[in-house]
Amino acid sequence: MTVTVYPARRILTMDPSQPEATHIAVDGDRILAVGGRDAMPADAVIDQRFADRIILPGFVEGHSHALEGAMWDYLYLGYFTRRGPDGKDWPGITSVAAMQECLREQAAHLAPGEPLVAWGFDPVYFPGQRLTRSELDAAVSDRPVVILHASLHVMTVNSVMLEQAGIQAGPKVEGVMCDAQGLANGELQEMAAMFVVFDALDDNLFExxxxxxxxxxxxxxxxxxxxxxxxxxxxxxxxxxxxxxxxxxxxxxxxxxxxxxxxxxxxxxxxxxxxxxxxxxxxxxxxxxxxxxxxxxxxxxxxxxxxxxxxxxxxxxxxxxxxxxxxxxxxxxxxxxxxxxxxxxxxxxxxxxxxxxxxxxxxxxxxxxxxxxxxxxxxxxxxxxxxxxxxxxxxxxxxxxxxxxxxxxxxxxxxxxxxxxxxxxxxxxxxxxxxxxxxxxxxxxxxxxxxxxxxxxxxxxxxxxxxxxxxxxxxxxxxxxxxxxxxxxxxxxxxxxxxxxxxxxxxxxxxxxxxxxxxxxxxxxxxxxxxxxxxxxxxx
Incomplete structure (x- = not known):
């Protein structure tokens, strides 16, 4: 197999014995040599495409979730503007009213009764209020609405979804939050409560x-x-x-x-x-x-x-x-x-x-x-x-x-x-x-x-x-x-x-x-x- 040498403007190796280099030689899927030009095999092919770039080890993301690849099929409602994998910029949602308008617009594009799923909303940015079924009902009341919060540890659903899940009258598991009358207010905290909704939808987002x-x-x-x-x-x-x-x-x-x-x-x-x-x-x-x-x-x-x-x-x-x-x-x-x-x-x-x-x-x-x-x-x-x-x-x-x-x-x-x-x-x-x-x-x-x-x-x-x-x-x-x-x-x-x-x-x-x-x-x-x-x- 041909050995290929890649020169670079600078190579940061993360190797304590040789923190920097200018060339790296690749043989198949492995590194054959790292160092200066004199450390490279004499008969190697030189590939100059990265000669003016900086090379590091490929980054290692030790805590993320493949759910990142799924969530962009749903409506983004986060506080911060975010770019999707297709290059589209999703503007940040900075008020409950703006969130409600986004829900109405999304619902207009769905088939009758089709659940509306959104993600990224973060009520902590709106002091003095939590997101409950009341705010969601005011926006969309003719279909189930599910909003997965930014943390992925809380969701809020509307009254239709509560009824479909059989929890509108109050908790069946820990994490179903209630209003002053003891009825479910739409906020579901942590996995046990959220999975009641996933089961009712027959669609577990985490799967x-x-x-x-x-x-x-x-x-x-x-x-x-x-x-x-x-x-x-x-x-x-x-x-x-x-x-x-x-x-x-x-x-x-x-x-x-x-x-x-x-x-x-x-x-x-x-x-x-x-x-x-x-x-x-x-x-x-x-x-x-x-x-x-x-x-x-x-x-x-x-x-x-x-x-x-x-x-x-x-x-x-x-x-x-x-x-x-x-x-x-x-x-x-x-x-x-x-x-x-x-x-x-x-x-x-x-x-x-x-x-x-x-x-x-x-x-x-x-x-x-x-x-x-x-x-x-x-x-x-x-x-x-x-x-x-x-x-x-x-x-x-x-x-x-x-x-x-x-x-x-x-x-x-x-x-x-x-x-x-x-x-x-x-x-x-x-x-x-x-x-x-x-x-x-x-x-x-x-x-x-x-x-x-x-x-x-x-x-x-x-x-x-x-x-x-x-x-x-x-x-x-x-x-x-x-x-x-x-x-x-x-x-x-x-x-x-x-x-x-x-x-x-x-x-x-x-x-x-x-x-x-x-x-x-x-x-x-x-x-x-x-x-x-x-x-x-x-x-x-």
């Missing part, structure tokens, strides 16, 4: 990922952002979902490596472990079954995260558990004992405390070296908890984008000024030597690792307020967290995340040098192309 078309769109969105390895961090792992992932990744043209993490709460411990172990037999270079995802609490901005005292800054009641704490601990023990890796959703510090206790117990009962259990989000993890995480050998993957999108809300309403200084405490975690990654949680926020790095470096909210200057990291550190750091949390750092001899030839090719531009410009750098295993994928 839309069991579609090759959705998985292909997801991969295309990722590649356009420079990503070459991406997760689906709450995959239902139904037979259909497994079959779809195997089918779509079989193509050599699939532009990413896909790492699904099975949603633990969808199965009994024995069923889930058996199913996940069986799926691992289908692993290949573009598909890696293995991780499991445990959902503990909800979201801080959705008021469903579990916070330690003093709980919510504005006095709101504490959030919900997605399963009883003792059940969550038992699941940690079961998956740990089975030798599997857990990625654990812990938005609030009370959820962090519970999971640290569970993992400590598991390690005491069944010691394991290099388990790489990873706490996900852990937005307000405190310093004592980080020290314990370090002692237990945990990884942390923090939701840096939260600083921009909800930092102002946290400062004013949910957390208050003091706790906001440790929001996403990246610098502290690195000082303790904890393996750290950062993520976007798409579709909760847009998929774009360079913007995520921008958030970690600049720590600016949407209004321009800086939160937690002592937790800021350097550009070089942020780049490591979206490449090798994230790869480590997935157990793939021996294959991806840095440009080293023997690793996959996975590259992100950029128009500008992230170490040379103003750090405020970091999130605006354009991705020119990606390479996955030696195959170039142009970005339009």
């Amino acid at each position: 839309a990922v069991a579609s090759p078309q959705v998985l292909q769109r997801y991969a295309n969105i990722a590649a356009a952002a420079g990503v070459t390895t991406i997760t689906d961090l709450y995959n239902p792992m139904t037979d259909a979902a497994i079959e779809a992932m195997i089918e779509v990744t079989r193509s050599r043209d699939y532009p990413v490596r896909l790492v699904p993490a099975m949603g633990v709460l969808g199965w009994s411990a024995d069923e889930g472990i058996s199913r996940l172990q069986a799926a691992m037999a289908h692993n290949h270079e573009r598909l890696y079954f293995g991780p499991a995802k445990l959902m503990t609490d909800g979201s801080i901005q959705g008021y469903t995260a579990r916070l330690k005292w003093p709980h919510y800054h504005d006095g709101h009641a504490n959030g919900l558990w997605n399963a009883a704490p003792e059940t969550l601990m038992e699941l940690v023990h079961a998956y740990h004992q089975a030798g599997l890796q857990l990625h654990i959703h812990t938005n609030g510090d009370e959820a962090v405390a519970l999971m640290l206790e569970a993992i400590e117990q598991a390690l005491t009962l069944w010691p394991r070296a290099d388990h790489r259990h990873t706490l996900q989000h852990c937005q307000v993890i405190d310093h004592a908890q980080m020290k314990k995480a370090q002692r237990l050998g945990l990884c942390l993957n923090m939701f840096a984008n939260h600083i921009y999108y909800w930092g102002d809300i946290h400062y004013q309403r949910t957390l208050g000024p003091s706790r906001c200084q440790r929001l996403e405490p990246l610098a502290s975690a690195r000082r303790l030597g904890i393996p750290v990654a950062i993520h976007c949680d798409a579709p909760v926020t847009p998929l774009g690792p360079l913007f995520t790095a921008w958030c970690a470096v600049n720590r600016q909210t949407a209004s321009g307020r800086q939160l937690g200057q002592h937790e800021a990291v350097s550009v070089a550190e942020a780049l490591e967290m979206i490449t090798l750091g994230a790869a480590f949390t997935l157990g793939l750092d021996d294959r991806v995340g840095s440009l080293e001899v023997g690793k996959f030839a996975d590259l992100a090719i950029l128009d500008e040098d992230p170490l040379a531009v103003d750090p405020m410009h970091l999130g605006q750098i354009k991705v020119h192309a990606t390479m996955l295993g030696g195959r170039v994928h142009e970005v339009s």
Whole structure:
């Protein structure tokens, strides 16, 4: 096979032994050499197409969801303007009245009785009110209306949908919110309540990922952002979902490596472990079954995260558990004992405390070296908890984008000024030597690792307020967290995340040098192309 050498203006390798280079040699799907021209094979073909570009390892998105590939089939109602995969700009919805008008317009294009599904709405941006069935009924009352909130942990439905789901008279499961008369007000918090609606619709949005078309769109969105390895961090792992992932990744043209993490709460411990172990037999270079995802609490901005005292800054009641704490601990023990890796959703510090206790117990009962259990989000993890995480050998993957999108809300309403200084405490975690990654949680926020790095470096909210200057990291550190750091949390750092001899030839090719531009410009750098295993994928 012909060896191809790619010169570049600068190559940032993430290899501590050789941080920079000017040339990289690719043999098939692997890196053969990295360095200067003199380190390249003499008989190699020289490909100059990236000679004026900057090459990095392909970005690794360690926490996002293939649901990003499905949601654009529905109406976007988010507060921030957002660009869809087709290049269309969706304007931000900044009032309830504007939201209602969008619903009316969408309903006019649907068949009679067809459910209207929308996503991205965030009532936390509208102080003094929650979104209830009353606001939705005033807009559309002749069909079911379902709005999945931006956090993906809350939805609001109209009266038609409540009646169809059989919950208009009040809770049948935890999370069905009620009005003063004890009737369901349309707000449904967390998975148990939302799944009542999915069952009534016979259409579970979280299972839309069991579609090759959705998985292909997801991969295309990722590649356009420079990503070459991406997760689906709450995959239902139904037979259909497994079959779809195997089918779509079989193509050599699939532009990413896909790492699904099975949603633990969808199965009994024995069923889930058996199913996940069986799926691992289908692993290949573009598909890696293995991780499991445990959902503990909800979201801080959705008021469903579990916070330690003093709980919510504005006095709101504490959030919900997605399963009883003792059940969550038992699941940690079961998956740990089975030798599997857990990625654990812990938005609030009370959820962090519970999971640290569970993992400590598991390690005491069944010691394991290099388990790489990873706490996900852990937005307000405190310093004592980080020290314990370090002692237990945990990884942390923090939701840096939260600083921009909800930092102002946290400062004013949910957390208050003091706790906001440790929001996403990246610098502290690195000082303790904890393996750290950062993520976007798409579709909760847009998929774009360079913007995520921008958030970690600049720590600016949407209004321009800086939160937690002592937790800021350097550009070089942020780049490591979206490449090798994230790869480590997935157990793939021996294959991806840095440009080293023997690793996959996975590259992100950029128009500008992230170490040379103003750090405020970091999130605006354009991705020119990606390479996955030696195959170039142009970005339009």
